[in-house]
Amino acid sequence: MVGVTEETALLRWIPLLPLLTAAVHGVMLGVLRRSLPREGVIALSCGSVILSFVLSLVAFFRLLGLPEGGALVDDLYTWIGAGHFAAEMGLRVDALSAVMILVVTGVGSLIHVYSIGYMDEDHREDRGFQRFFCYLNLFTFSMLMLVLGENLVVLFLGWEGVGLCSYLLIGFWYADRFNAYCGAKAFIVNRVGDFGFLLGIFLLFRALLEAGTPTLSFAGMEAAFGAIAEQTVQLPAWIPGPSEWRLPTLIGLCLFIGACGKSAQIPLYVWLPDAMAGPTPVSALIHAATMVTAGVYMVCRMDFLYAAAPGASATVAWIGGATALFAATIAIAQTDIKKVLAYSTVSQLGYMFLAAGSGAYTAAMFHLGTHAFFKALLFLGSGSVILACHHEQDIRKMGGLKERIPRTERLFWIGVLAISGIPPLAGFFSKDQILAAAFASHLPGHLVLYGMGLFTAALTAFYMGRLHYLTFHGECRLDPAQRDHVHERGPTIRVALYVLAFFSATAGLFGFPEALGVPLGVEHPHSLWNFLAPVLSEERHHLDHATEYGMMAAAVGIAVGGLLLARALYREPSDLPARIAERAGALYRLIRDKYYVDEIYDAVIVRPLVFVSDRVLYRQVDAGLIDGLGVNGTARAVRLAAAHVLRHAHSGLAQGYLFFLVVGTLVILGYLVG
Amino acid sequence: MDLAHQAVLLSGVLFAIGTVGALVRRNIIVILMSIELMLNAVNLAFVAFSRIWAHVDGQIFVLMVIVVAAAEVAVGLGIVIALFRNRESINVEDASLLKW
């Protein structure tokens, strides 16, 4: 839906400010080798992100002033110009990207502030503090470019940028090799996804080029898409599977592979749990609220494509649903507080894709927003707990913290309720809409999907409850030395938690469903829907209100049930959970060890690849063939030729030289005469 | 075949003998004499060509060659003497300092 556009130079400052501060930090640390004092770093980095947020708000309100479907654009310069194709370095704020920039800069600002307190120890370490904020700013810039880009190329620029910053930030404490390994794992798995993403872009571009409209800008593609929507692609025979594909389906699948990598869906989710090796603010910002949502954003951005590709959409929904369920089962047996939250994130992202695949792009974006709030809250809260327990992350060693850090406990509980979907907190509204969309969609097996989603909701409530009770309730299982030092954190940490808790509680109002609003006398209560509808090509599902009420009741009932079960098992110290785990035996071990997926990947993919790279490609080809034969071999050949053969031509005897003279004359004569 | 043509043939033969001598012998003086033989063969060829084309230029060239040969012999034998003073030998293989 393309409407009125207004040019404004405001937009460029939104990503530019964090970039500038990142550049300042980079130059200072990398080139000048001096560091700013702590206050300077804070003022610069937090200031730039907060300013970006303010500018985003200004842009948002300016956008509201435009007629429906309008957009603010800022065209900086022509980045790539090749024949009839041009990729502009251009930014675009329409309803969809407006939501994203508010989330990114808003949650981002809060996390920047939180990091002041959290990374305090690192400021005594050499340059660690400034380096952290440099990377954080760089990440903010990349993410903003991703969501503000007016074409796929700028989006991909941001896509790669956030991948890089993720690597830098996961491996932030690089002195410990394990952290560096986790960062590398994230980057490499992302790269696999990016390969699919690039294939999708290439297919799309080629089709548009042959149709005479070579463009990768979203507005242009949407307008020109109708012309190529019915094309088919023939794959070469050696690729397994069917050889003829509908073009939109193939593109949609390829792009979705990239989304699987970036947003941690099956089969490329394995990096996210290990990404918890990074500092907790990183986990909150990148691996909960922003970077991992890039895949969802991309699918919603390309809604015109997925609307024309039912096969791809169905795949998206099914993978989303399956991932949601799969990750939730793993989460119930994890013992590291951050790992539980990591798998929870994977699961909730699955919900978003389930919605997007069902065509309910608004529901996906809504859940993206609410999830950003409560997941960030949960992560930051867990960070607070970790600091309080002196870097203890094993929940089996916690407990009884409710008395010692009550405010953190209260806020964390709000997050737990929100993610479980208890009304009137935000999670209830967004999750409910996803389930309704799955139920009402025309996807194959949509009822099964609905069931999976519902069961996942139950598991979600259960494992979050388990996490809460084990962490805060019962006996304190910490060492006595640690126990006495448990205290609430400073104001910078707490302010972030309060703000996030507030939004976790109230954000539901933005997505108030009709079924509830109409009885209250409000015609179109779903403000988010009203806002996004002109931009997203989405059909409204038509479920009668009775069905909706039934589903809502089911969801709430299940969630409450899950929480009660967790409370029964974990609130008081007991050995009942341990006995259940023993009875379940192999099944329990299976989910605790995350279905051995990492081990399978290692054996099937990583090890053979490393073997081939090292033993074959490196030793045989590179060192043996190219070095040995090519480089050293050439040198050896020359040496032999010169030393053993040519040497004899320089005998020092005049007669030898005369001999060559005669031979040379013969050769020339032969050439001239013969 | 008339006389001049036979002379060219003879010139070739003498040139060959001179070349082989310059390549094979080790006595420096004999090598120099072989080179003189080669020059003589060339002179013969020039005279023969002068006869064939009835042009006197060939004979002028012979005079030039004789002058050059004389100069070359003077200097060459001077070198041989200097060499002999240093090495007590006229074996050309004893004068191979330029070898590898």
Added chain:
Amino acid sequence: MIQVLFSLFALLAVIGALAMVLNVRNTIAAALSLVVTMISLGGIFVLLEAHLVAVIQIMVYAGAIVVVFLFVVMLLNLRRDVFGPSGQRLTKALGAVAGVWLVYRLLVLLEGRLPATQPLPDGFGGYRDVGMALFTDFLLPFEVTSLLLLAAIVGAIVLAKRRLD
């Protein structure tokens, strides 16, 4: 008649050349064989109507240049030159083959390309004819060769003199 003389001189020339090259022990003998060759060539020059050149050949070449060779041989007091086996036997053998092959190629080059001998004008090859050409058409080369001789003389003296220390 002329043909007989030519064949005789040719034979002598070749025998002298071979004697010089194949002679292994006596350097003086080699030099004298060279004289035989040169005188024979002088005779052939006469038969080819190059009278001035023939005389100059005998006077300068046979009479001066080879004499210088003999001077040097006697100065160095060389008797028999007995050398050990050559270290370059292979090269020398190949060299001999190459030398012969070279000449063969040269002759192949010339074969059939030489025109018939043309008739001669009067006084061809005499001192007047050669002298006129030398001092008119070839004046510059004449002067240059005199400079060459000067350089050679100086060089020979420098090379051969004993040091003054």
